[in-house]
Every structure is written in C-alpha cells, then in structure tokens.
Amino acid sequence: AQSVTQLDSQVPVFEEAPVELRCNYSSSVSVYLFWYVQYPNQGLQLLLKYLSGSTLVKGINGFEAEFNKSQTSFHLRKPSVHISDTAEYFCAVSRLQGAQKLVFGQGTRLTINP
Amino acid sequence: SAVISQKPSRDICQRGTSLTIQCQVDSQVTMMFWYRQQPGQSLTLIATANQGSEATYESGFVIDKFPISRPNLTFSTLTVSNMSPEDSSIYLCSVERGRKAFFGQGTRLTVV
Numbered sequence: 001a002q003s004v005t006q007l008d009s010q011v012p013v014f015e016e017a018p019v020e021l022r023c024n025y026s027s028s029v030s031v032y033l034f035w036y037v038q039y040p041n042q043g044l045q046l047l048l049k050y051l052s053g054s055t056l057v058k059g060i061n062g063f064e065a066e067f068n069k070s071q072t073s074f075h076l077r078k079p080s081v082h083i084s085d086t087a088e089y090f091c092a093v094s095r096l097q098g099a100q101k102l103v104f105g106q107g108t109r110l111t112i113n114p
Numbered sequence: 115s116a117v118i119s120q121k122p123s124r125d126i127c128q129r130g131t132s133l134t135i136q137c138q139v140d141s142q143v144t145m146m147f148w149y150r151q152q153p154g155q156s157l158t159l160i161a162t163a164n165q166g167s168e169a170t171y172e173s174g175f176v177i178d179k180f181p182i183s184r185p186n187l188t189f190s191t192l193t194v195s196n197m198s199p200e201d202s203s204i205y206l207c208s209v210e211r212g213r214k215a216f217f218g219q220g221t222r223l224t225v226v
Contacts, residue, residue: 032213034215042219043206043217043218043219043220044157044206044217045217046214046215046216049213049214051213090156090157100145100210100213100215101147101159101162102147102149102157102159102208102215103159104156104157104158105156106155106156107155107156
C-alpha cells in the first residue's frame with residue numbers, strides 16, 4: 001500500500017517570497033508522483049507530475065518539484081509567489097502498474113499575504 | 115485532456131434519503147474513479163468503475179452504501195444511500211488519460 005504525508009497543513013507566505021510545500025511518501029513499489037492544486041470553489045487541477053527521467057520537474061504557474069528517491073520526498077517549490085497562488089495543494093502517488101488510483105496527502109493550505 | 119461534467123453541483127438532502135450523482139466524460143475511457151473529500155480533509159478513493167463489470171471498492175466502502183453504475187464508456191453514476199450527516203462531503207468523478215488524472219468539479223453534498 002502507498003501513503004502520502006504532507007508535513008504542513010497550513011503555510012502562510014508573503015507575496016513575492018519563495019515557498020516550499022513538503023511531501024513524503026511511503027510505498028513498497030515504484031510510484032508516480034503528482035501535485036494537484038484546488039483553488040477556492042474549483043475542481044482539482046494537475047500542477048506537475050513525475051513519471052521518470054529528470055528528478056526536477058517543472059509544472060504550470062512557475063511551480064517545480066524535485067523527486068528524491070532516497071528520502072522518498074517530492075517537495076513543491078516556487079521562487080516567488082503571487083496572491084493568486086492561494087489554494088489547497090495536494091501531493092499524490094499512484095502505482096506504476098494497473099489503474100491509476102491516486103493516494104492523496106492531507107493537503108497544504110497555502111495562503112499568500114500582501 | 116478530458117472534460118468531465120458532474121451533476122448536481124450541490125445538493126442538500128434529508129437523512130435517510132439517497133442521492134445519485136452523474137458523471138459524463140467527453141470521450142470514451144476504460145476506467146472511471148469516484149473520490150470523496152470530507153470537509154477539511156483530503157481525497158479518498160471510493161471505487162473504480164469499469165464498463166461492463168462490477169465496480170471495485172476500496173477498504174471502508176461497500177456497494178450497498180455506494181452503488182455505482184457504468185452503463186457505457188462515457189458515463190457513470192454514484193449513489194449515496196441512506197444518507198446521514200457523516201456523508202456530507204464533496205464527491206468527485208475522475209478519469210485517467212495519458213497517466214494524468216482529470217477531475218470533475220465535484221458534487222457538494224450536505225445531509226441535514
């Protein structure tokens with residue numbers, strides 16, 4: 001079975017500051033890794049995904065994440081945030097084989113303050 | 115990409131009643147997934163729906179409570195049966211395309 005832990009439930013940040021949202025996972029098999037964003041009153045949207053290859057993955061809206069296999073982490077970063085980045089962010093994993101059933105972390109609420 | 119339409123977008127229901135949520139995809143998909151997002155919590159997979167076979171339920175979810183239909187490759191329904199206030203959640207339909215999951219806007223259910 002897989003599990004995902006997002007270490008921070010809430011992260012307040014000032015506008016234009018850098019941010020890192022932490023994600024650790026546990027799995028006995030290899031997994032794909034994802035970050036999803038949920039803006040207020042909207043559906044889930046894929047930010048980025050790691051399937052294979054380069055461990056640094058770039059996504060939409062200036063976000064990037066780095067896969068660290070030895071530390072089983074997939075932290076999300078952005079060098080300079082905007083008010084519009086205020087949202088809930090979910091880290092998720094799925095097995096390589098079979099149906100893409102996603103296991104989600106608890107979510108991190110990112111609040112950008114002016 | 116995939117465009118997913120869910121209906122209703124929200125509903126307020128009396129306890130003991132049932133609600134059926136519909137999910138329509140803009141093109142054929144093999145598997146459709148139903149998730150639940152309880153207030154202030156993350157998403158949890160309820161079941162995977164394949165066309166032409168019984169849905170596969172995750173631990174903690176049973177068919178009697180959450181019956182699922184999958185009559186064709188673009189449509190599925192999830193019924194929340196005999197509702198209680200604990201069923202108040204957002205229910206989301208999802209499909210996979212190119213190792214990427216797409217989600218509907220969700221159905222916000224409040225049970226009173």
